[in-house]
Amino acid sequence: MSKVFRKTLVTAVVAAGTFLLTNALTPDQGELWQWTVSITLGSATLLVQYLVDFGERLETVEEYQKRRLREMKDRLTAHHTEMREAIDESFAKINDATELFSQVDRSVLRSDGVTRLARKYTQVGEHGSEIVKTFAQEEIGRLASLMESLSNGSAECPGENHEWLIDLTTCARRTVYATSTDVDRDFWFSEPAKRYLAAQGEAIKKRGVQVRRLFLVDEPEHVTEGLRTVCARQRTFGIDARIAVQSRLEPSVQVTPLNDFIIFDGELCYETEPDVRVVPVKTTLKMTPEHVRERVNRFNVLWEATEEGAEAAD
Numbered sequence: 001m002s003k004v005f006r007k008t009l010v011t012a013v014v015a016a017g018t019f020l021l022t023n024a025l026t027p028d029q030g031e032l033w034q035w036t037v038s039i040t041l042g043s044a045t046l047l048v049q050y051l052v053d054f055g056e057r058l059e060t061v062e063e064y065q066k067r068r069l070r071e072m073k074d075r076l077t078a079h080h081t082e083m084r085e086a087i088d089e090s091f092a093k094i095n096d097a098t099e100l101f102s103q104v105d106r107s108v109l110r111s112d113g114v115t116r117l118a119r120k121y122t123q124v125g126e127h128g129s130e131i132v133k134t135f136a137q138e139e140i141g142r143l144a145s146l147m148e149s150l151s152n153g154s155a156e157c158p159g160e161n162h163e164w165l166i167d168l169t170t171c172a173r174r175t176v177y178a179t180s181t182d183v184d185r186d187f188w189f190s191e192p193a194k195r196y197l198a199a200q201g202e203a204i205k206k207r208g209v210q211v212r213r214l215f216l217v218d219e220p221e222h223v224t225e226g227l228r229t230v231c232a233r234q235r236t237f238g239i240d241a242r243i244a245v246q247s248r249l250e251p252s253v254q255v256t257p258l259n260d261f262i263i264f265d266g267e268l269c270y271e272t273e274p275d276v277r278v279v280p281v282k283t284t285l286k287m288t289p290e291h292v293r294e295r296v297n298r299f300n301v302l303w304e305a306t307e308e309g310a311e312a313a314d
Contacts, residue, residue: 160280162192178262201237
């Protein structure tokens with residue numbers, strides 16, 4: 001039953017009941033009085049029904065508005081929380097970046113390379129393909145791992161890292177002291193060896209770096225013509241190269257293949273570690289003062305012993 005029909009029915013019943021009631025109670029008042037009272041009460045009943053309906057609708061609307069307001073308040077609160085967290089996170093990143101670049105600026109290292117690296121890395125992220133982005137991330141991760149290792153005083157990588165060798169030679173300003181055993185004998189006939197010797201020659205001529213190299217062999221018969229040729233070729237670059245026969249040295253001076261090392265400026269030691277086949281399986285950079293000092297002393301003892309009577313390259 002619709003609401004309008006229900007209201008009409010209730011109004012009609014009230015009006016009819018009123019007419020009958022007034023007719024019974026006041027028969028002498030006439031029909032005009034009875035109709036007036038009936039219509040008045042019927043209209044009042046209809047009006048009351050609409051007022052009640054309006055009140056219910058108003059309560060419904062108010063409840064709906066309250067619920068909407070609560071929902072909006074909750075959403076605004078959640079949005080405010082999210083925005084605040086996002087702003088805090090952004091400011092934290094800005095603070096971290098500011099602190100990082102402040103540390104870079106305060107560092108004794110050059111900061112222009114770090115700035116250029118960060119700028120170009122973001123450009124790769126914006127315009128590079130997926131494989132380029134992945135490759136860039138891998139390279140950044142590798143560089144970060146290297147920096148972390150260097151800060152801890154030691155770094156290593158699988159195999160023999162020729163790029164480290166050449167870059168360290170380019171960075172050397174005073175001395176390069178090196179031993180060469182059977183571990184890296186074949187290296188001198190490779191393409192990286194040409195670049196390595198060229199870098200050493202440039203260091204000697206342009207920066208006055210003193211380069212000494214000891215080729216270590218176990219017995220005199222191991223001093224082959226090929227080894228003499230390698231040694232003589234290095235001398236053409238200005239390298240003070242010699243061959244030391246370990247069997248002619250004092251036992252305390254002799255070294256093992258594990259002691260194949262290069263010392264740069266008396267501050268950093270580049271070492272290769274061979275496997276059972278005498279093939280380099282690992283390259284290590286060590287910067288701890290105690291280790292570097294031990295290697296420098298070992299090289300000086302070998303060098304002095306070679307000068308005093310071990311077989312020379314010529």
